[in-house]
Amino acid sequence: MVEIQIGNSFIVPTPPRSRHLYIIIAPIPEKQKEQWLMVNLTTSHKIDPNQDCIISPAPDLPNFIRRCSTIEYREARASRKNTIIEAVNNGEWIEGGMIPEKYIYEIQRVGASSKQLIQKYRNILKNIINDIEEKEKLLKA
Secondary structure, X not given: OOOOOOOEEXXXXXXXXXXXXXXXXXXXXXXXXXXXXXXXXXXXXXOOOOOOOEEOOOOOOOOOOOOOEEEEEEEEEEEEHHHXXXXXXXXXXXXXXXXXXXXXXXXXXXXXXXXXXXXXXXXXXXXXXXXXXXXXXXXXX
């Protein structure tokens, strides 16, 4: 049984370029629709460290990540829970493993200000980041 949660990753067919790793980074608050915001991890030759969220291979990341890559925010997608489960169960999508929380936070933080991401999704990420920062302030107090 596929569990859907923040940090899940899936190898998704992306014609015509083969496949990419998509990562669930946030729930999308929609009435009666359990949807998740997913972003694409892609190998990039033009990395801007001031604007891009860069993910490098590391022992705590899925082995699908073999070289320095960036989050392709403009390829973000909203996917329903049932759609994800069905795609995995029929073999269309492959579970890619869990992405640790420290990477998810960075993906969310950069996405919250990325002009490549539509405003609706940026707002969702801004709210998540604000909640995290408020909790951290309370813990330090």
